Structure formats: C-alpha cells, structure tokens
Amino acid sequence: MNELAVLSKAMIQERKDILLSILGGFIAGIAGVALFSASGYLVSQTVFSPPLYTLIVLTSMVKLLGLLRAASRYGERLYSHRATFSMLSRLRTSFFAKLIPLTPGILNRNRSGDLLARIVGDVESLQNYFLRVAYPPIMVVMVFLATVLFISAFSFWIALLFVIGMLATAFVVPGIVLLGQRRIHGRVREQRAQLSTEVTEVLYGFRDLKVYGQLAQREQQLQQASATLAAEQQRAAGHLLRGQSMHALVTFLISWGVLALGAYLIMSGALAGVFLAMLVMASLTVFEEAAAMATLPAYKEDSEHAAKRLTETVQPTDVQSLRPGGALSLDQAVSLELSGVTFQYEGEWRPALKDVSLHISPGSKTAIVGPSGSGKSTIIELLLKLRTPTAGDIRLNDVSVMELEEKSIWEAANVVLQQSHFFRGTIRANLLLDEEEHSDEQLLDVLAKVQLPDKSLTDMVYEKGENLSDGEKQRLALARAMLRQGRLWLLDEPTSSLDYVTEQHIMKHLYAQTAQDTLILISHRLTGLEEMDRIVVMDQGKVVETGSYSELMEQKGYFYEMKKIERQMIGEAAV
Numbered sequence: 001m002n003e004l005a006v007l008s009k010a011m012i013q014e015r016k017d018i019l020l021s022i023l024g025g026f027i028a029g030i031a032g033v034a035l036f037s038a039s040g041y042l043v044s045q046t047v048f049s050p051p052l053y054t055l056i057v058l059t060s061m062v063k064l065l066g067l068l069r070a071a072s073r074y075g076e077r078l079y080s081h082r083a084t085f086s087m088l089s090r091l092r093t094s095f096f097a098k099l100i101p102l103t104p105g106i107l108n109r110n111r112s113g114d115l116l117a118r119i120v121g122d123v124e125s126l127q128n129y130f131l132r133v134a135y136p137p138i139m140v141v142m143v144f145l146a147t148v149l150f151i152s153a154f155s156f157w158i159a160l161l162f163v164i165g166m167l168a169t170a171f172v173v174p175g176i177v178l179l180g181q182r183r184i185h186g187r188v189r190e191q192r193a194q195l196s197t198e199v200t201e202v203l204y205g206f207r208d209l210k211v212y213g214q215l216a217q218r219e220q221q222l223q224q225a226s227a228t229l230a231a232e233q234q235r236a237a238g239h240l241l242r243g244q245s246m247h248a249l250v251t252f253l254i255s256w257g258v259l260a261l262g263a264y265l266i267m268s269g270a271l272a273g274v275f276l277a278m279l280v281m282a283s284l285t286v287f288e289e290a291a292a293m294a295t296l297p298a299y300k301e302d303s304e305h306a307a308k309r310l311t312e313t314v315q316p317t318d319v320q321s322l323r324p325g326g327a328l329s330l331d332q333a334v335s336l337e338l339s340g341v342t343f344q345y346e347g348e349w350r351p352a353l354k355d356v357s358l359h360i361s362p363g364s365k366t367a368i369v370g371p372s373g374s375g376k377s378t379i380i381e382l383l384l385k386l387r388t389p390t391a392g393d394i395r396l397n398d399v400s401v402m403e404l405e406e407k408s409i410w411e412a413a414n415v416v417l418q419q420s421h422f423f424r425g426t427i428r429a430n431l432l433l434d435e436e437e438h439s440d441e442q443l444l445d446v447l448a449k450v451q452l453p454d455k456s457l458t459d460m461v462y463e464k465g466e467n468l469s470d471g472e473k474q475r476l477a478l479a480r481a482m483l484r485q486g487r488l489w490l491l492d493e494p495t496s497s498l499d500y501v502t503e504q505h506i507m508k509h510l511y512a513q514t515a516q517d518t519l520i521l522i523s524h525r526l527t528g529l530e531e532m533d534r535i536v537v538m539d540q541g542k543v544v545e546t547g548s549y550s551e552l553m554e555q556k557g558y559f560y561e562m563k564k565i566e567r568q569m570i571g572e573a574a575v
C-alpha cells in the first residue's frame, strides 16, 4: 500500500530502536511463558516431595524469570515508544514541510476547521501504526513459534491445539472484528470532521452570529454534533471491546482444551501428569501476547486511512512537484513580465484572470486599479507563487517563477496583503517576524513613519490583532514591510482604512524608501495616482487600459470614467 510507504520509511530510519524493542518484547514474551510454566511445574513437583535442591532451583528460576520479564518488558516499552515518538516527529516535520508550499491550493479545497483537526488527528493516528499494527504480529509469531516448539517436546497434540488457538486469535477474531469495522469508524471520522467544522465556524464567526441572533442556534448545532460524535465513539469502543472479549473467550476455551486433552493423554499414558499444570499455565500466558491482534484491524484501518488522507493532502500537482533551484537577487530592483497569464480558482466556473500580459520595468511604480473582483489581488498571489497560473508564464528578472524557489521570492518581496495577520505578543515581536536584526531606534523610527508614534514596542497585541483598529493593523503591516530588505513591493490596498491626511504622510515616506525599487500598489482610491509611472486598469480579469495618469486622463477611456464617478461621489459626499 503506497500511502504506508511513508511510515515504512520512517520505521527504517528508527530500525535500531525497533530491533531493540522487538528483542525486549521477545525476551519478555518467552520469559513470561517460561515463568508461568515453571510455576506450574513447581506446583506439580511439590506434590511428589522432590529433593530440596530441585525446589530451590525451580523457585530461583521462577524469581529470575520474573525479574527478566519485568526488565525486558521495560526495555521493550522504552525502545518501542522512543521509536514511535521519533517517527511521529519526523512525520510531522516532513509533512508540514511539504504542506507549506501547497497551502493556498489546499485551503481552497478544504474547510479550514476540518482541515486543521484532520491534519493534527491524522498525524496522531499514525503513532498507532508501529505499536498496534506492525509490532504485534511479529511478537505473536516469534513468541508462539518458540512456545509451540517447546510444547511439542512434551506432546504433539497439545502443540497442535496451541497452533489452532493461535490461528483463531490471530486471524478468526480479528477477521470478525474487521466486519463492521469500516462502517463504524467511517461514521466516527465523518462526525469528527463535522464537529471541528462547527467549532471553527462558531469561534471565528462568534461576533457576527451574536449580532445577528444566530448564536443560540449554532450552539445547539454544535452540541448536537458533539453528542452524535460521542455516540459514534461509544459504538466504536463497544465494537473494540467485543473483539477483546471474543479473544478472551477463545483463550479460555483453548486453556480448557489443553486441560481436557492433557488429562486424556495422561490417562492414555502419552503424557506424564507432572507436566499438565505447566502446559495449562503456558497456554494461559502465551495468548496474552496475542491480545493486541483483536484490535489490530481497527488501528490498521485507522492508520491506513490517516496516511492516505495525509498523502492526498500534500499531493503536489505536476507543476508544483518541480524542484526549482533559482533565487531572486536582493541587490537589484525586480522586473516583472506576465505573458498571456490565465488563472482559474479550483471549483470556479470562470477564470479570475484572462490572458493578462504586462511588463513592469525594474524600479518603476505601478498602480493596479479596477472594480472589486476584477482580479487585482490574484495577480499578487501569482507573483508570490502562492498559486500557479493555469496558462501563461510569469517571469521575475527574466526567470520564470516556476524556476524560482518560493522562499527566494518571499525574501525579495515586501508584501502587505489586504488582511495581515497579527500574533499574540508585543508590537516588537509582531514587527520582527523575519528575525532580521533591528535596533529599537529603527523600530521606533518606522513606527513614526507609519504614523504610530504613540505605540510602544512593549505594547501587547492580542491574538489576531483583536485590540488594534483596522487602520492600526494596516499601519503595523506597512511598518513590518518597511523593515524588510526586499526590492519588490507588493501592496494590496495598504491604506484603505486610513484617513486621507495619514495616508499621504505614510505614502510620502514609502515613496522615499522605494525610490529605487519596483512597487506595485493595488488601490481602490484613484487619488494620488499621479505619482505612479504607470496605471494598469483591470475589469473582469482582463487588463483594459494601461498608461500614466495623464495619458489615461487624456484617453478619456475607462480610467477617466472611473475618476469622473469618484469625483462626483466625493463631491456629493462633501455637499
């Protein structure tokens, strides 16, 4: 199974601990069987009043086996758990490393609440793969073979009964558990996904749900989803318990079988009576090792499902699977070239960008304007290689983005997106996201430039910037970008929540800093665009006009009409 290849690879990397745990488990297993068999034999021997040294040897053996069993069981647990947690940490790191470049596409395909719970839960489920799926059969086979070999020295027929018991506990009971297993666990997974989606919706939408009076209804839905999940989990646990009970019943029947068959063999003279207790005790102990087989199908199915989903989640498209090696230089302003770029979001019926061609020379200032939904922000996402064009090519400094490493593009770009994220912590921590070294003076200077002179670097920012106004968030995001060393500026409506005067102050500092750099500014407002070398006007995913401010005003085309409407609106609002 291909999905489990990733687990097998992780297991090979932990082979030393795995081999040690198998050795520990095997010694513990046979020491257990030997311990109980020796006890049985000791009890039987006592009846015949043997010489004292026989009793001393047997009692010491029992004690030593007890110690050996405890010590090797400890070793087994230590190494098997260490191997499991190391594998888990390897899997987590490699999985998230694969996930990061694919994030925009993945978020497009999945509900984010479900996705988060799924990723965390699925990686956790994989921890059972070694401990409860791969390991038990190895142990059962090894301990059983050793025991059966030992028993066959006393009686072929009792050894045969052990083999029948092993087949029943290793195949028949797990087979019965497997029936119905898929259906029950499928429902648990479905309900878990439903619950995490509900939780995310209520958490993120709490304020809106409250204001629109929908909170009580959503909470009720949440409780219902939680209750359904609890019921499904109870059913699944019951199913597992039935499997374990079935195993206990088989073990019990085999031990009675050994007792009855042993008694018959003793009567027929084929077995010495002194061994009967030993054989019964061996049968009681050896099947303990096989107890994990009853729950193996459940864990196997869970791990396979988790591995399959994780593999599917990080399945790169053909284009994304290319491993580019190119890097974007930080020493020169970046040139941009979009040639016939078309882009369609997954599941959308029409493209967001249609055959867009643009050349932006290094060091130039370009504004992209156009009505809402015309594809402006999509261009920024494509330039940042957060998404891949459906058709056409994008070249930065004359190198196709497909050949450039994402990280190098992100390092070379100072980006302010429409929604910036803020983390719980100080203003300083939120400014220094890229771990570059900046003195407090530099940080305070940039705060002054973005018109936040009253903020202290030690002021707290709450989760998602809850205690900041939208305008403060935008200014902090601009400050964050202004602290970076990139030569390409991608600003998506960075000042839309600011008043005109504050905006003008900030833009003055920004233009001074970006004098030698390439800047792309997406803007809804058409004021202040005279400063731009070029304005690109977009409508319905297409470039409909380009030119300088004066050229576009002279053309009296789309931009001129937009400007006229804006003037009328401002005029009306001012009246």
Ligand SMILES: Nc1ncnc2c1ncn2[C@@H]1O[C@H](COP(=O)(O)OP(=O)(O)OP(=O)(O)O)[C@@H](O)[C@H]1O
Pocket: 108, 345, 346, 348, 352, 370, 371, 372, 373, 374, 375, 376, 377, 378, 379
């Ligand atoms: N994640 C997405 N999944 C599907 N469709 C999307 C997604 N993001 C944007 N779109 C669609 O793509 C089109 C272009 O969106 P885009 O955000 O680029 O427009 P925009 O010009 O930046 O709009 P605005 O000025 O409102 O920010 C829109 O029709 C939008 O509905």
